[in-house]
Amino acid sequence: MNLPSKVMVREVGPRDGLQLEQKILSTEDKIYFLSQLSNAGLKAVEATSFVNPRAVPQHHDAEAVVRGAKLADDKVRISALIANLTGLERALAADVREVNVAVSASELHNLKNVNMTVEQSLGQLRAICRHAENKISIRASISMVFGCPYQGETELSMIMRILEEYLTNGITDIALCDTAGFANPRQVFNLVEKLRAHYPLARFALHMHDTRGMGLTNIFAGLQAGIDSFESSLGGLGGCPFIPGASGNVPTEDMVFMFDEMGISTGINFGNLVLLGRWLEGKLAKRLPGRMLHENVCRFREE
């Protein structure tokens, strides 16, 4: 079984997770969250989004969060989601090193999410890339790669269309996102293997949700297909508030634990993640779906 010896974990909880939480954390708590992620060994964090605060109230304080996080710690690579040129301007002004853009491979989901067709989104992406020049690093996500609740199976041709536009515009860090948690491990292995063979210049990450309990299994399948970069949320943050234990991103601590157990290096301290996850549960006043936050971990190897 050929698995990578080390992997990159990119924490997206502060952005992708928190935006779905009802409770708005204070700016100070968000900055503390980011600094403790860095202390736990995370090297890359999606910290916030520069989008309309009426659409995403949780991120009303994006500038202050970025400023505070940078003051607290300059080791971690902070990025922020943007949706258009206004977001890019804000990100440039806030001096973040990296922005993330996203287009959905499901036409219906893209329309529901940003009220644009995929082609319109790609046109906007080109404008963002032109405007960004070399002033900021850009990474990109493709949503609904493994299936969509609105549309059913996702067409490979659409995934490739978006991928090629990303690559043409110089974006090589690309996350394949199972936004609805519809993937199965055979599908992940086969699709990732195909895409890696077709696009050797792309550096793919996987971003899996645990809706149907297959999140870790899909990550294991991705590892076998050569993926060594994964996005996740501490505690599985971002789970649907009406379904306990369901629907969020794969919990970072559960994923890191699995990597640890397999001897795959992450540079992350599992114990620190668990403490931080419990702190987060306190701040949000709710139980998070992460398994290892609550499990009595009987590890019998040295810590």
Place this chain on the structure above:
Amino acid sequence: MNLPSKVMVREVGPRDGLQLEQKILSTEDKIYFLSQLSNAGLKAVEATSFVNPRAVPQHHDAEAVVRGAKLADDKVRISALIANLTGLERALAADVREVNVAVSASELHNLKNVNMTVEQSLGQLRAICRHAENKISIRASISMVFGCPYQGETELSMIMRILEEYLTNGITDIALCDTAGFANPRQVFNLVEKLRAHYPLARFALHMHDTRGMGLTNIFAGLQAGIDSFESSLGGLGGCPFIPGASGNVPTEDMVFMFDEMGISTGINFGNLVLLGRWLEGKLAKRLPGRMLHENVCRFREE
């Protein structure tokens, strides 16, 4: 990715799951449970145990359950756990087709569980096999194959010692059990591959627990190592009553769903399993850990 086209699922919830539940189901409910498992397409079920009812109060009615289940349905292969010759006598008298015996690969766990050394348990196994002759089919489990909370890592030599005793006594259906839920997928793949190569006559099944959330991932690793037989419990029955969502067997419906999604045939109707799992939650008056019992399943293929 080479996976089997079909797999055997053996439901152990009525035995392994229920024995840990505080609430004692009525004999009628147990018989209904078994008949509905058969209706859902299960071909093999561990129905009860012929052990001392003071040790396992839930199975006080083993004879009545077996009798009722056989009257209700003769399609399903009913088996029962036994721990000694007295159990074998009861199983023979009750006319079950198959008994299951278990020995732990952890000396300390075996002592705690049955107050015998592994060698004493193997001596008793030989007595059971001699006494059984060809009157009843025997299958066997090895507990704590992938690690033990009392003892740490399990020695391969102990697993092989037990395996060889099983094979010498004519037992070829052997379940490798991750009793504590300590396995990781790389370990599962490597160990199963090794054991299958060493013991080509053994027909291995995997019996995984989901303590650390890696149950399905370990099953996926087992599939890749050539395993096509799996034991699980409806709803993840048998989870520790003090840790919500944790520690039980892998939920049968979650496992069947994963197989379905990968196009691996089980002969089992997923929808019927979910209905039965919800019935079981009602009878036990508790939420079971199974993910798909509670998930809003947006499947976009034909049912």
